[in-house]
Amino acid sequence: EPEVTQTPSHQVTQMGQEVILRCVPISNHLYFYWYRQILGQKVEFLVSFYNNEISEKSEIFDDQFSVERPDGSNFTLKIRSTKLEDSAMYFCAIRPGYEQYFGPGTRLTVT
Amino acid sequence: ELKVEQNPLFLSMQEGKNYTIYCNYSTTSDRLYWYRQDPGKSLESLFVLLSNGAVKQEGRLMASLDTKARLSTLHITAAVHDLSATYFCAVDENSGYALNFGKGTSLLVTP
Numbered sequence: 001e002p003e004v005t006q007t008p009s010h011q012v013t014q015m016g017q018e019v020i021l022r023c024v025p026i027s028n029h030l031y032f033y034w035y036r037q038i039l040g041q042k043v044e045f046l047v048s049f050y051n052n053e054i055s056e057k058s059e060i061f062d063d064q065f066s067v068e069r070p071d072g073s074n075f076t077l078k079i080r081s082t083k084l085e086d087s088a089m090y091f092c093a094i095r096p097g098y099e100q101y102f103g104p105g106t107r108l109t110v111t
Numbered sequence: 112e113l114k115v116e117q118n119p120l121f122l123s124m125q126e127g128k129n130y131t132i133y134c135n136y137s138t139t140s141d142r143l144y145w146y147r148q149d150p151g152k153s154l155e156s157l158f159v160l161l162s163n164g165a166v167k168q169e170g171r172l173m174a175s176l177d178t179k180a181r182l183s184t185l186h187i188t189a190a191v192h193d194l195s196a197t198y199f200c201a202v203d204e205n206s207g208y209a210l211n212f213g214k215g216t217s218l219l220v221t222p
Contacts, residue, residue, distance in 0.1 A: 031208070033209065033210075035210070041214070042199070042212045042213065042214045042215055043154065043199065043201075043210070043212040044212070045209045045210060045211065045212075048207045048208070048209050050207070055207045056205060056207035056209050058209070091153060091154065095208060098142065098159050098161060098208070099144070099156050099159050100144070100156070100208070100210060101156060102146075102153045102154040102155075102156075103153060104152075104153045105153050
C-alpha cells in the first residue's frame with residue numbers, strides 16, 4: 001500500500017492567519033487530492049491535482065484555498081485567511097490506480 | 112448534484128450477528144469504494160468495486176455493487192468487536208476520480 005505522510009499532525013492557528021498543510025508521498029505519484037472532514041461529519045472533496053495542475057475542485061475550494069507542488073515531492077494546501085469554520089481534519093490522498101490512499105491527516109483548529 | 116446515501120447511519124449489533132449496510136447513489140458511475148475509519152484516524156481502503164455485479168470479500172466483510180439499482184451493500188458476517196468503526200461508501204463520477212462520500216455508518220459491535 002502506498003504511503004503518504006502529512007505535516008503537521010495538528011495545527012492551531014488564529015482566525016485570519018495563513019496556514020500551509022503539507023503532504024509527502026513516499027514515492028512518485030501524479031494524482032493528488034485534498035479532502036476535509038469536519039468533526040463528526042462526512043469526508044468532503046476539496047481539490048484534485050494532476051500533472052502539476054488543478055484538475056477538479058469543489059465549491060468549498062474558493063479563493064482562500066490554493067494548492068501547489070513546490071519541489072516535485074511535497075504537495076501543499078494553503079488557506080490564506082483562516083475562518084473558524086475551517087476547523088477540520090484535512091486529508092491528502094494519492095491515486096496510483098483506481099484506489100485512493102489517504103494520509104494520516106492534519107487536524108486544523110482555528111481559534 | 113451527486114448524492115450518496117448510506118443507511119443506517121448508526122448500527123449497534125451483537126457479536127456473532129449478521130447485518131448489511133446499504134449505500135445508494137444518484138449517478139450512473141460504476142465505480143464504488145468502501146472505506147473504514149477508526150476514531151481519530153485516517154481512512155483505510157476496504158474495497159474497490161469497478162463494475163456491475165462486482166463482489167469482493169475480505170474476512171467477515173463482503174461488498175457488492177449493482178449499478179442498475181445504483182446500490183452497493185456491505186455485508187457483515189458474524190460480527191466481532193474489532194469491526195467497530197465508521198464505514199463510508201464513496202462514488203466518483205468524473206474523469207478526475209474525486210470521491211463523493213456518504214455520511215458514514217457508525218458501527219458498534221457489543222459482546
